[in-house]
Amino acid sequence: MSLKIRLARAGAKKRPYYHIVVADSRSPRDGRFIERVGAYNPMLPSDHADRVKLTEERIKHWLSQGALPTDRVARFLGQAGVIAKPTWNEQPKQSAPKKKAQERAKAAADAAAAAAA
Numbered sequence: 001m002s003l004k005i006r007l008a009r010a011g012a013k014k015r016p017y018y019h020i021v022v023a024d025s026r027s028p029r030d031g032r033f034i035e036r037v038g039a040y041n042p043m044l045p046s047d048h049a050d051r052v053k054l055t056e057e058r059i060k061h062w063l064s065q066g067a068l069p070t071d072r073v074a075r076f077l078g079q080a081g082v083i084a085k086p087t088w089n090e091q092p093k094q095s096a097p098k099k100k101a102q103e104r105a106k107a108a109a110d111a112a113a114a115a116a117a
Helices: 056-064 071-080 099-116
Strands: 003-012 015-024 035-040 052-054
Touching: 003 056, 003 071, 035 056, 052 071
Parallel strands: none
Antiparallel strands: 003 015, 015 035, 035 052
């Protein structure tokens, strides 16, 4: 049985609230879970103390049992110092400007530099 530490959505429509749970990877997102180990409230400001609540002792136990955190939960655990911070790429490669757009931007920057000089 492969275990995941992941988010399970709760809360009302347009008012999300997530429980951080340990679950079998085959069970549905909001379905059966083994243990609730934290909570995440995205409606609070990012610097608020209650935005992410973790039970570090139990999370460390489940990590030692082989549970793998999802990307978002790994980011929370990295910020809390439970695990090493994962690498996080803010901009996906797919939405990066293509070759011609990069050439146009470079040409515009060169023209602006020449006009300023």
